[in-house]
Amino acid sequence: MNTEDVLNEFRDAGALREGHFVLSSGLHSPVFLQKNLVFMDGRRCERLCKALAEKIVATVGPVDVAISPAVGGIIPGYETAKHLNVRSLYVEREGGEFKLRRGFTVEPGEKVVMVEDIVTTGLSSRECIAAIQKAGGEVVAAACIVDRSGGRADVGVPLIALATLDVPAYPADALPPELAALPVEDPGSRRLSK
Numbered sequence: 001m002n003t004e005d006v007l008n009e010f011r012d013a014g015a016l017r018e019g020h021f022v023l024s025s026g027l028h029s030p031v032f033l034q035k036n037l038v039f040m041d042g043r044r045c046e047r048l049c050k051a052l053a054e055k056i057v058a059t060v061g062p063v064d065v066a067i068s069p070a071v072g073g074i075i076p077g078y079e080t081a082k083h084l085n086v087r088s089l090y091v092e093r094e095g096g097e098f099k100l101r102r103g104f105t106v107e108p109g110e111k112v113v114m115v116e117d118i119v120t121t122g123l124s125s126r127e128c129i130a131a132i133q134k135a136g137g138e139v140v141a142a143a144c145i146v147d148r149s150g151g152r153a154d155v156g157v158p159l160i161a162l163a164t165l166d167v168p169a170y171p172a173d174a175l176p177p178e179l180a181a182l183p184v185e186d187p188g189s190r191r192l193s194k
């Protein structure tokens with residue numbers, strides 16, 4: 001599955017949104033990939049995650065466990081883990097910091113693939129990887145459905161992306177006027193209060 005195939009899945013799901021979005025990193029963008037509209041369709045989710053699992057094995061060989069950052073990473077992490085035939089764990093924010101909760105554990109030296117939905121700056125991936133390492137896992141690779149950084153995001157381990165896009169994103173104090181004129185949406189979970 002190449003980048004155009006992945007984009008077509010997003011287009012067909014109505015998940016390629018245009019407007020003014022504040023992203024998890026605080027950057028602003030005229031484009032948002034609403035991945036939940038993709039993952040809500042089990043068959044579509046399966047097509048993407050099966051292809052991602054095959055790319056992971058082809059790139060780094062077998063792994064022992066897949067771990068994802070909540071919320072967006074949970075569904076693709078589960079589906080990718082199913083095709084890797086490994087268990088699926090996730091980290092979630094406790095006091096703002098990603099942690100393994102709910103009885104999830106990783107054994108020392110287990111080979112972990114960190115599975116994300118979307119990578120923009122790589123910040124969430126780096127936070128997730130740090131939490132996995134703190135718990136004793138060896139992160140051999142990161143993987144995502146879409147890397148929208150044009151391949152520039154550095155997550156500190158090899159990043160295996162099913163699709164790579166180069167989507168503009170701007171700091172809040174450097175918005176193009178046509179973007180600043182639009183009302184802003186904040187669709188992610190990072191700034192949700194309890």
Ligand SMILES: O=P(O)(O)OC[C@H]1O[C@H](OP(=O)(O)OP(=O)(O)O)[C@H](O)[C@@H]1O
Nearest residue numbers: 024025071072120121122123124188189
């Ligand atoms: O590479 P980054 O700059 O970190 O951006 C990508 C992250 O942003 C989104 O998560 P978000 O925190 O918006 O919440 P969600 O997982 O609940 O969608 C997405 O799921 C990635 O985790």
Ligand SMILES: O=C(O)c1cc(=O)[nH]c(=O)[nH]1
Nearest residue numbers: 023024032033118120188
């Ligand atoms: O950077 C983000 O927060 C982000 C971008 C995007 O296109 N989709 C998404 O779910 N999150």
Ligand SMILES: [Mg+2]
Nearest residue numbers: 070071072073
């Ligand atoms: Mg996320």
